Amino acid sequence: MECTRCGACCVAPDIAALxxxxxxxxxxxxxxNLCSVYDRRPQVCRDYQADAVCRLIEAPTLEERVRKYLDLFGLSDEAESVRQSGCSSMRKARPG
Structure with a gap:
């Protein structure tokens, strides 16, 4: 599957390297929805390949795609908690 450059993979999952x-x-x-550090992006981003998940979360807006991604993996409550806490750091957002 070819990447559609929707940006969902740059919003929905946590990215430890960043x-x-x-x-x-x-x-x-x-x-x-393009990467401003594309030439210097971490290996995890380089290794990511569009797959069946991209097709499963297709939607008209980035927000809808992100919601569908989080729902698909049962991460909606955790993501909402992170969002509400205002954590800008993955290390601070993760419990213990």
């Missing part, structure tokens, strides 16, 4: 919490927008994701 200290990015679950469900929060990567600070390197531009307004048009």
């Amino acid at each position: 200290d990015k919490p679950l469900g929060l927008r990567c600070p390197h994701l531009t307004a048009d």
Whole structure:
């Protein structure tokens, strides 16, 4: 499957290499959902390949795609907790 450049993989999952919490927008994701550090992005981002999940979460908006991703993996409550706490760091957002 070819990447649609929707940006959901830069928002929904946590990304330890970037200290990015679950469900929060990567600070390197531009307004048009492109990576502003693409040439210097971490290996985890380089290794990510579009797959069946991308098709399962298709939706008209990034917010809807992210919600569907989090629901698919049962992470909606955790992501909401992170969002409400305002944690900008994955390390601070993770319990103990």
